Amino acid sequence: MVKEIIRDVNLLQIKAEDAVKEDIDGVAQDLLDTLQANSHRCIGMAANMIGIAKAIIAVDTQAEARAMAANAAQGAGMAGLAATAGNGEGLLLMLNPRYTKKSPRTYSVKEGCLSLSGERVAERHQWVEVIYRDMQWQKRKQRFAGLTAEIIQHEMDHLAGILI
Numbered sequence: 001m002v003k004e005i006i007r008d009v010n011l012l013q014i015k016a017e018d019a020v021k022e023d024i025d026g027v028a029q030d031l032l033d034t035l036q037a038n039s040h041r042c043i044g045m046a047a048n049m050i051g052i053a054k055a056i057i058a059v060d061t062q063a064e065a066r067a068m069a070a071n072a073a074q075g076a077g078m079a080g081l082a083a084t085a086g087n088g089e090g091l092l093l094m095l096n097p098r099y100t101k102k103s104p105r106t107y108s109v110k111e112g113c114l115s116l117s118g119e120r121v122a123e124r125h126q127w128v129e130v131i132y133r134d135m136q137w138q139k140r141k142q143r144f145a146g147l148t149a150e151i152i153q154h155e156m157d158h159l160a161g162i163l164i
């Protein structure tokens with residue numbers, strides 16, 4: 001079910017509790033539905049953003065490819081023609097994500113957030129390795145780099161009650 005986006009900072013700062021298997025069909029599915037419904041303007045979402053302080057995030061893994069295509073089009077003088085809005089495909093859902101490794105190198109980047117106004121600078125690792133449960137409650141371990149890693153860090157910060 002598509003949920004309303006929370007913009008109350010007091011609610012957004014509540015730290016998430018661990019999710020349980022029963023959350024898959026409820027909060028996790030709602031989060032996917034809500035990110036899909038906002039995929040034209042949002043590339044990642046944490047359950048806090050729909051008012052549930054559970055450790056669940058959804059990530060648009062195709063955002064990086066779209067951003068690169070848009071940059072290439074801009075370089076070729078095709079700005080405006082490049083479609084950067086997602087269509088809800090390639091969404092990755094993670095329950096109880098935890099870092100197992102982070103790149104020593106970091107970079108500063110300006111980020112926005114659907115729950116907040118404006119953009120703010122955040123410090124991000126170039127890559128992160130994460131263990132999590134998937135929508136089948138299977139344990140997964142994966143390394144992510146680039147924009148996907150950045151989105152994961154932004155959303156995992158949300159779970160810790162940290163805002164950009």
Ligand SMILES: CSCC[C@H](NC=O)C(=O)O
Binds near residue numbers: 042043111112113
């Ligand atoms: C670069 S990470 C930004 C993620 C952000 N979503 C909010 O949690 C968004 O603007 O979609």
